[in-house]
Amino acid sequence: MGNDNAPRLDPALEAGNRRRLAGYAAKHFGWSVDGKVATVTLNRPERKNPLTFDSYAELRDLFGQLRYATDVQAVVVTGEGGNFCSGGDVHEIIGPLVRLSAPELLMFTRMTGDLVKAMRACPQPIVAAVDGVCAGAGAIVAMSSDLRLGTARSKTAFLFNRVGLAGCDMGACAILPRIIGQGRASELLYTGRSMSGEEGERWGFFNRLCEPDAVLAEARKLAADVAAGPTFANGITKTMLHQEWAMTLEQAIEAEAQAQAICMLTEDFKRAYHAFVAKQKPVFEGN
Template identity: 30%
Template sequence: MEDIIFEKGEKITTIALNRPDALNSLDGKMVEELSAAMEDIEKDDEMRVAIITGKGRAFSAGADLKGGFPLGDPKVMGMKFVEISKPVIAAINGLALGGGLELAMACDIMIASEDAELGLVEVNIGILPAAGGTQRLPRIIGKHKAKELLFLGDRISAKEAKDMGLVNKVVPADRLMDEAKDMAKRIAEKAPLAVKEIKSVVNKGMEMNLDEGIECELEGAMRLMGTEDFMEGIKAFSEKRKPVFKGR
């Protein structure tokens, strides 16, 4: 892999977009490498959480209009390749514009540096966000505020993004990766099957009415009750010790 840096640690994988001279703009090659990396994480039972960040002064400035962004590729539609069963954290350094912000929004948690700037700016060149932006943004911040940002195509600060619920946390730039890794470590210590089930139930429930969502939730709970991890959790609680979860 040339356009990303792919590093596996204890239960956590870090992916760094590595085209700093191009502000980590997304082209076909980078998308292919990202997709392959996410597939690898999904298949590796030792990995429980992924972090995506960018090298240099940008998370990603969006689609590489000169290098051939593969807009029609099914992998790119909605940034679906990011949607693995395990939690994915976006550590947003600097610019996250257009497709870069769409990539971040496809993650489960977004942590931004204080100097980050975010925006879906496509309207400024006569097109709309076509990698999930028009659908994810209103689901995250509500349709009226989303339409304002989409119609204007303005950049917003990390603080503004935090205030409207677009990002989870804003931290000093020199603390960004430490914060992302700390959160990833805390998640990785939890029961992995439960974490996966929570992600699945929440995501499915967003497309259901309340009654359907509650039924989906119950089905997820029933699946977990038959796992070794659930029994370990109950046993550890009664023995007043920290549980050791094995993902079984």
């Protein structure tokens, strides 16, 4: 029940702020779109799907573009071959890093942090389908997703201190305690030990556990269910979940009042009302 009398968007404004990503050709990982759900597949299974300088940069840029996507309403991130991601490639990242100067190292660490920023800033909910090894930067990618499905054999490790680095990498000290609590996050970041799938579910890192051969399908189903909802409002929810970290309760309540008032102007809000009156299930269109 759209508004046929709504003003048309100026073509120049639309060209600069709306784009389709179904036809995007990824160079350093897999990318596919089925309906409203896109899937990012880390696809170097022979090395347990490590990240490289190239894949970091492309992932950062792609998640940045998702802010303007009109055809993708949820994203699944997964890995090939029974593992999620083993982190930064030892030979293609760790080795070169030990030879870089401080300005170049800061360029790298800012790039990796910008990936997390882009994941948190894109309005699409992100579902991580985690099986097997999920370590280092891979654990960060899972952590930075909105929802996480794991398996009993998932092994998630924030192992930065195992390579002589601080646990405060790519937002881990800010985000992980908010998911599993300060004490549990401290343990993982100080020791670098693996968190098992059962432990991750018990601690709230994983929303639930699935069988290994079903985790990707379950993640896609969850993403599709979310994408079938009021996607503009979902984007507002994601924004508020992120922004309210730095707000007082009074500021958060006022921000939510303004955000909800905006959502009440959407056609999806009207669709939900008319469907309720007609005793039907609403069909949301994201506007």
